[in-house]
Amino acid sequence: MPARRKVNNIFKNFKKFFLNISNLQIILITYLVVVLLGTCFLLLPISQKPGVNISFIDILFTVASAFSDTGLTTRVTVETWTDFGQAVIAILILIGGIGIFALKVWIINVIFRKSISITSRNILEKERSSSKTSDLKKTIKISVTFLFITILVATFILWLIFYFEKGNFILQEVSDKEGVIKVRDFSQYDPHGNVLLSFKAAVFHSISAINNAGFDILSDASLSPYYSVYSIQIVFIILLVIGGVGFPVIYDVLQYISHKIRKRTDFHFSLFTKISCVSYLLVFLTGLILTFIFELTNSNPMNLWNNNNPELGSKGDRIMCMVFHVFSTRNAGFTTLDTNITTFLDSTLIIFAIMMFIGSAPSSTAGGIRTTTLAIIIVAIWNRIRGINEVRMFRRKISQDNVFSSFIVLAISIFIILLSSLICFTSLDTMWGSASSKELTFADIFYDVCSAFGTTGLSTGLTSSLNTGSKLTLILTMFIGQLGISSTILVWRKNNFKNNYSYIEEDIIIG
Template sequence: MIDINIKDGIDRLKLNPAQALVVGFAGLIFFGAILLNLPIASQNGNSIGFIDALFTSASAVCVTGLIVVNTAAHWTLFGKIVILVLIQIGGLGFMTMATLLALLLGKKITLKDRLIMQEELNQFTISGLVKLTRYIIVATITIEAIGAFFLSFKFIPTYGLAKGIWFSVFHSISAFCNAGFDIIGNSMESFAESFIVNFTIGVLVILGGLGYSIYLDISNKKSFKRLSLHSKVVLLITGVLLVVGFVAVLFLEFNNDATLGQLSFKGKILGSMFQSIVPRTAGFNSIDMGAITNATAFIIIILMFIGGSPGSTAGGIKTTTVGCILFSVFSVIKGYKDVEIYKKRIPVELIFRAIAVIGIGLAIVVLAVTILSITEDASFLDILFETVSAFATVGLSRGITSNLSIVGRLIITFTMFVGRLGPLTMAFAFAKKQRSKKGLYRYPEDRIIVG
C-alpha cells in the first residue's frame, strides 16, 4: 500500500514527471530508513541510528550495494527482508510496483501515471506502457525464479535446505536488480571457483542491465539484423565492454597473489569474467577489491561510470550514451557530416543529450570527490572509486565505506540518489527545453577553434 500512498501524494503535489520520480524515490528511501532504524531490524536489539539506516535504505532503493555494516551479521531477518523489498521496488521502479498494485486493486491508470512511467522506464511514448509494465513484472519474477533455482544447487548443499533457498532467492533478486547486496558476509569470495554461482550471478546481472525493451525486441525480431538501432547499440557496447573488462582484469591480476594469483586457472577465468560483469552495476565481488592493482581499479572505475543500459535496473551514464559519443568521434575521424551506425543516422539532438548526461555525471563525481577528499582520511583513488561506485549505483568498494564520517555518508547517500535519477532526468529536461524553443528563433552561426 505504501506505493499507492506515495503515488496519491504525488498526485496531490501537482508535480511534473521528473519531480514526481524524485519525490517518489525520496519518500521510499525515508520510509525504508524508518523501518531499518527500528531495534527489531538489528541483531543487537539497538537502533542502528538514522544516518546509517538512511544510507542503507538509499543503497537498497538505488540498487547500489554500498554498506556501512555487514549485511549478514548486523541485520535480523526482518531487516534483511526490508532490504530485499527495497531492492525489488528500487530495481523495478516505484511506479512499476504502484501500477501493479493499482491493477490488482482495479484502480485506473491515469495519464499522469503513464507520463511518470514513461520517464521512469525511459520510453519514447506512453503507448503500451501498462502492457510493458505487466511484461516487466512477469519477466522479472520468471528470471529471478530461474536464477534462484540454479543458485540453489550450490547454496542448499552448502547452507542446508531452508537457508539455502533463502540465500538463493535473496541473491537472485539482488543480482538481477543489479543491487550487489549479499547475506553471505564476504560477497562471492567464498565461491570464487564455483562455476554455477559465478555464471548464474553473471547472467542475472547482464540480463538486469540490458533493459526490458531489449528482451521484447529480441523475442519479436529473432534476428540481429532486424533489431532496432537501440537494441543493436546496447548489445554491441555491452559485448565490447565485457570483453575489454575480462581481458584487462585477467592480464592485470593474473599474477597478483592477493586476488587472482591464488586461484586455479579455472578460478582465474571465472574471476576475470565475474569482475568484468559486476561493475556494470551489480557490486558483488569474488576477489578482494582492496587488493587489486591501481590499473585494475582505474579500469573498473571506467566500467562503473558507463554502467548498464537505459530502461534497465542498472545505473551509470548508460551504454547508449557512450555509444553516441564513440560513433560521433568515428564520424568526425572519417569526415562524415552525420553520425552514422548500422546504416542509420543518429539525430544531433541525441548527441547533445549524450554530452549533457556525461557532463552532468562528471560534474557530480568531481563535486563529491572534492568534498570527500576534504572530509575523509583515505587515498584519492579509494575516494574516486567509492564515489563513482555510488554515482553509478554499483556497490563495489575498496573498504572505506564503514569508515566514512557522517558528512561522508551523507555525501555518498546523496550521490547514490542523484546517480539513480539525476543524469537521466536532467537529460530529458534539457531535451524538453530544447523542443519548447524549437522554431521560435535561431541565432546567427559563428565558429570557434576546437582541438
C-alpha cells in the same frame, strides 16, 4: 481574518504546486518518500539485531543504497539487520530496480486486468526512459512478468546450490608484513544443509542479483565464501546480465523467440536493442581484455595472479574471479574476492571504475551514463574525425538532440565524479576523517565514487570509514545514478518563453 487569509494562501500555494508539478518531479518526490519510509522501517528495533548501535546517517545510507540498487554499505548486512530488516532491504531493492510506477502498472494491468491512465503512462515513460509510449504497457507487462518468473526459477536453483554446496565461511584477514592477524567466523550464516537458511539466502540473492543490487547476507566479503563454486557464480552472472540489459531488450528477445517458435520472419530488433547489446558486449570485452593484460603480465607478488596464498585457489579460480568481477562492474556489485587477502592492481581498479561509470543499458536496473550514451558519443567523435556530420548507427540517423544530450550527460557526470571524489578525500585522516591515508589511494576513492554513481556496489572498504559529509555525498550520487542525469537535469527545467529568440551566429577558436 488575517490568520485565515494566511492559511488560505498556504493551501492555494500547495494546490498551485501540485497542479503544476511535472512527471519527473512526481517521480523524484515519490522516490524521496520511499527512501524516508524505508529509513523509518529500519529505525525500528525489530529491524536491528540486539546490541547493534547504528546511526541515522548509516541507516539512511543503507536505504538509499538498497533503493538505488547500489550495494554500498557502511555496516555488514548479515550482522546488522534481523530477518525483518533484511526483508525491508530486499523489498527496497525490488521496487527500486523494477521501478515503482512500472510495478504499479504491472499490478494494475496483469493482476487486476485494468487499463492505466494517460498520466500513469506518461510518468512510466519518464521513469523507464522510454520513447515508445505505444508499446510501453506491453513492454512492462511482458518484461516484468519475465523478471518475476526468472526470480522464482533462480530462487529454486540457488536454494539447491546453497543447500548442497559447502562454502568457506571461515575467512582470514591478512597483513602484507605480519601475515594472518585474525580469523573472521561467519559459519553461523552458512546455508549448507539448512533448508530454511538456504531458502532465505536463495530468495534474497535472486532479488539482489537480478536487480544488480550487490547486497548479500552471507559475510562481510560478499560471495567470497563461494570463491571456487562456479555454479553460483554462473547463476549470478546470468541474473546480472538479464537485469542489466533493460526492459526493451528483454521484450525484444522474448518477441524474437516467439516469432521463431511460430516460424514467422517479420520480426526486426529495435535500434535500442541493437545499440544496447552491441555496446554492452564491447564494454565487457574491452574491460576483460584490459584486466587480463594488467593482471596476468605484472610481477607484483601480492596481486591476485601472483599471490601464493592457498585461499586464492588455482589459476583457473583466479581467471574465473577476474571474469566474474568484469561482469560485476556492469552494475552488479558482487565480489568473490576477499579484499582482506588481496586485491586487484590500481590500474585494474581504474578500469573497473570506468566500466562502473559507463554503467549498463537505460530502462534497466543500471546507473552510470549508460551504454547507449557511450555508443552515441564514440560514433559521433569517430564520424567527426572522418568528416561526417551525422551520427549513423545500423542504417539509422541519430537526432542531433540525442547527440548533444549525450555529451551533456558525459560532461555533468565527470563533474559529479570529480566533485564527489574531492569531498570523499575529507574522510582521510590527514583531513577531517579516520580513513588511513597510507592504505587508501586516489584509485580507491575514485573506485568507490564511480561505484556509487554507477549504482554498482563494489568497494575497496572505504565506505565504513567515511565521514558524514562524504556519506551524504555518496547518497546523493547514488540517487542521481538511479534516476539518471537526464532526469536529474530535466526535473528542474521550466519553459522560459522569454528566451525564444536567437542572436547572430559567430565562430570562435576552440581547442
